[in-house]
Amino acid sequence: MRQETYHGVPRSKIPWGPTIDYEKCISCGKCADYCTLGVYTSEEKNGKKRSVVKNPNNCVVFCTGCEEQCPVSAIVFPSKKETRELIRKLQKQKNDSEDCLKNNEVKKTVKQAYGKIAAERNTGSCCSCGCGDQSAAQEISKSIGYSDEELNVVPEANLGLGCGNPTALGKLKEGDVVLDLGSGAGFDSFLAAKKVGASGKVIGVDMTEEMVNKAKSIAAKHGYANVEFRLGDIENLPVESGSVDVVISNCVINLAPDKSRVFSEAYRVLRSGGRMYVSDIVLLKELSDKQKNDSELLCGCVAGALLKDDYVREIERAGFEVKILSEDTEISERQYNGIALESLKLAATKKS
Ligand SMILES: C[S@@+](CC[C@H](N)C(=O)[O-])C[C@H]1O[C@@H](n2cnc3c(N)ncnc32)[C@H](O)[C@@H]1O
Numbered sequence: 001m002r003q004e005t006y007h008g009v010p011r012s013k014i015p016w017g018p019t020i021d022y023e024k025c026i027s028c029g030k031c032a033d034y035c036t037l038g039v040y041t042s043e044e045k046n047g048k049k050r051s052v053v054k055n056p057n058n059c060v061v062f063c064t065g066c067e068e069q070c071p072v073s074a075i076v077f078p079s080k081k082e083t084r085e086l087i088r089k090l091q092k093q094k095n096d097s098e099d100c101l102k103n104n105e106v107k108k109t110v111k112q113a114y115g116k117i118a119a120e121r122n123t124g125s126c127c128s129c130g131c132g133d134q135s136a137a138q139e140i141s142k143s144i145g146y147s148d149e150e151l152n153v154v155p156e157a158n159l160g161l162g163c164g165n166p167t168a169l170g171k172l173k174e175g176d177v178v179l180d181l182g183s184g185a186g187f188d189s190f191l192a193a194k195k196v197g198a199s200g201k202v203i204g205v206d207m208t209e210e211m212v213n214k215a216k217s218i219a220a221k222h223g224y225a226n227v228e229f230r231l232g233d234i235e236n237l238p239v240e241s242g243s244v245d246v247v248i249s250n251c252v253i254n255l256a257p258d259k260s261r262v263f264s265e266a267y268r269v270l271r272s273g274g275r276m277y278v279s280d281i282v283l284l285k286e287l288s289d290k291q292k293n294d295s296e297l298l299c300g301c302v303a304g305a306l307l308k309d310d311y312v313r314e315i316e317r318a319g320f321e322v323k324i325l326s327e328d329t330e331i332s333e334r335q336y337n338g339i340a341l342e343s344l345k346l347a348a349t350k351k352s
Pocket residue numbers: 107110111114126159160161162163181182183184185186187188205206207208211232233234235249250251252255256257301
C-alpha cells in the first residue's frame with residue numbers, strides 16, 4: 001500500500017530511501033523483483049547478480065514490501081531518530097530562508113526610505129507626522145536633548161532623525177575609538193569626533209549608500225580627519241573584534257530585523273569593559289498587526305520596535321550589563337501621534 005508519509009513526515013521531504021547492507025545481502029534479487037517502482041535494479045558484480053538501490057527517492061516509504069521479502073533483513077531504512085533530525089534540519093532551513101527573505105525586504109524598504117531622505121532633503125524626520133523642514137528638525141533636536149552649541153557644530157549633518165543625544169549619555173574621552181551604529185549623515189559621529197580629538201577615532205556605519213556619501217562629503221568639507229564612514233549592516237559590522245571603546249547609536253536599532261545580532265555584534269567589536277550608549281524607540285504596548293505591517297511606520301522607527309523589556313533583555317542576552325539612564329515618554333505625543341512608545345536611553349557595559 002502506497003504511503004505518503006514516513007514517521008508522520010511527508011515523503012517528498014525525505015531525500016532518501018532504502019539501502020542494502022551487503023554484509024548480510026545474499027543477492028537473492030527478491031527486493032528488486034518485488035518493488036515495481038524502479039527503486040532497485042540488478043547488476044553484475046564479480047560474475048554474480050545482485051540488487052542495488054538505484055532510485056531511492058522513488059520509494060514511497062513505507063510499504064515495507066521489500067523489507068518483508070528480504071530473507072536476511074538486509075534492507076535498511078532511516079531510523080525514526082534520523083528522520084526526525086533531518087526533518088528538524090529541513091524545517092529550520094526553510095524558516096531561516098523565509099526569515100532571511102523577510103529581513104532582506106525590511107532592509108530594502110528602510111534603505112529606500114533613508115536613501116530618499118539623504119538625497120532629497122536637508123532635514124527629515126523619523127517621526128510619523130512626516131514633518132521635515134529645518135526648523136522642525138532643530139525643534140526636534142532640542143526636544144531630544146541637544147544643546148544649541150551642539151546643534152551648531154555641523155548643522156547640515158542633522159537631518160532630525162534621532163530620538164536622543166547618545167554622546168551626552170556618557171563620557172567620551174580623548175583618544176577613544178567610537179563606533180556609531182546607523183550613523184546617517186553623521187551628526188552624532190561629528191559630535192563624538194570633537195570629544196575624542198585627534199588622538200581618537202570615530203567610525204560611522206550605515207547601510208544606506210546615500211547617507212554614507214552625504215556623511216563623507218560633510219566630513220571632507222569640514223576637514224574631519226578622525227571620522228570614517230563605512231557602508232555596512234549593523235547586523236554584520238565591518239569592524240574588527242575588540243577594537244572599539246564606545247558604541248553609540250541613535251534611533252536605529254529598532255529598524256534592524258535581527259536585534260539580537262546587532263547587540264552581539266556590538267559586543268564583539270567592543271573591547272572588554274567597553275560601553276554602549278543607545279537612544280532608541282521602544283514600545284510600551286504591542287502594536288496591532290496592521291501597524292506592524294505598515295511600511296511607513298517601519299521606516300518611521302515604530303513598526304520594527306520591540307517592547308521595552310524585550311529590548312533590554314536582548315542586550316543583556318548579548319552579555320552586557322544594562323543601566324537605564326532615562327525614558328522620554330513625551331516623545332510619543334510630540335512626534336508619534338500618541339502611539340504607546342518612548343525613547344529609551346541606556347548605557348550597556350561589556351563585562352570584563
Ligand atoms: C532614523 S535614522 C538615524 C540616523 C542617525 N543615527 C541620526 O540620529 O541622525 C536611521 C539610520 O539607520 C540606518 N540603518 C537602518 N538599519 C540599518 C542596518 N541594519 N544597518 C546599518 N544602518 C542601518 C539607516 O540607513 C538610517 O541612516
